[in-house]
Amino acid sequence: METKEIKVLKDILSTNNQVAEQNRRLFADRRIMAVNVMSSPGAGKTTLIMRTVEALKGKARIGVIEGDVSSSIDAEKLGKAGVTVIQINTGGGCHLDAGMVNVALHNLPLDDIDILFIENVGNLICPGGFDLGEALRVVILSTPEGDDKPHKYPLLFSRAHAMVVSKSDLLPYVSFDLDEFRRVFQGMNQKATLFTVSGVTGEGIKEWGQWVLQNLERVRKGERILA
Amino acid sequence: MHEMAVTQSMLELVLQEAEKAGASKVVTVNMVIGEMTGIVDRCVETNFELLSQDTPAKGAALTFRKVPVKARCRSCGHVFHPAEILWQCPRCQSTELELTGGDELYIESIEVE
Numbered sequence: 001m002e003t004k005e006i007k008v009l010k011d012i013l014s015t016n017n018q019v020a021e022q023n024r025r026l027f028a029d030r031r032i033m034a035v036n037v038m039s040s041p042g043a044g045k046t047t048l049i050m051r052t053v054e055a056l057k058g059k060a061r062i063g064v065i066e067g068d069v070s071s072s073i074d075a076e077k078l079g080k081a082g083v084t085v086i087q088i089n090t091g092g093g094c095h096l097d098a099g100m101v102n103v104a105l106h107n108l109p110l111d112d113i114d115i116l117f118i119e120n121v122g123n124l125i126c127p128g129g130f131d132l133g134e135a136l137r138v139v140i141l142s143t144p145e146g147d148d149k150p151h152k153y154p155l156l157f158s159r160a161h162a163m164v165v166s167k168s169d170l171l172p173y174v175s176f177d178l179d180e181f182r183r184v185f186q187g188m189n190q191k192a193t194l195f196t197v198s199g200v201t202g203e204g205i206k207e208w209g210q211w212v213l214q215n216l217e218r219v220r221k222g223e224r225i226l227a
Numbered sequence: 228m229h230e231m232a233v234t235q236s237m238l239e240l241v242l243q244e245a246e247k248a249g250a251s252k253v254v255t256v257n258m259v260i261g262e263m264t265g266i267v268d269r270c271v272e273t274n275f276e277l278l279s280q281d282t283p284a285k286g287a288a289l290t291f292r293k294v295p296v297k298a299r300c301r302s303c304g305h306v307f308h309p310a311e312i313l314w315q316c317p318r319c320q321s322t323e324l325e326l327t328g329g330d331e332l333y334i335e336s337i338e339v340e
Binding site for chain 1: 229231232233236237239240241244245248250252254258263264265296309313314315321322323324326330332333334335336337338339340
């Protein structure tokens, strides 16, 4: 039988991207700001969300989609703090995709949410390729992980809208060169705002919270933040 | 590990395109994969073998055209492939770099019967 070649030229993740666009439209219609939070395991995603909830009390209603390989420890932590939270267990999957988020959205009281944090699975590689329909991408790097991480994971770092260096209270004890990190990161990504925070001392949380609120204002006006 | 999701999506696309063309068998899938995506060929092949059972794509050969990470220096304009763990222009040492390639992830073509 004769073989023929068919030109395809289609993004392998185009199905994911289509669902992500559906999510994005749904968020825009409801004036919800969706924030995709990514980091390695243990960098402080849940802690940052908890501190944000406290900082924005009375100013914005926050919901959380909690992505984990398994367990609901983080969701319980957030639930106890009075946050509207829904758990996605990927069952071994290393990232969230737009379809998982779409299912979760149908189980969240969207009318009661202004900011939806989507806490991705702890991983600096896989989540980078999957658009979830978010308005903002936040990458967290904790100081014990070392300042060299942008060299190793340029995909994730170069696409962030906010870069949060967490566990700043540990800076005196670890070899994290904040100036070197800033130099490399900002060379790679000019548009992101850089924050240095500590969930323990509260350093930087106020500035971070203000930035989140400023972006929420833009979303409320119907602006599309993500290019 | 995201190879499973990538392979699943790839197979769905391949089957759609093959059906559109009225083909009965997919012989080859030609992909373009940027280095930054972290995709491991062997994983995709293994997943593909599993997932394509009982489909017209069973037994198809997969080819991977790898695209290296490419950066352009905003200070001096030099275009280069960043060394593995050094994000710095080799000509002027600036870190003001712009990524211009290496994040590709698409199917270029398929060969069918």
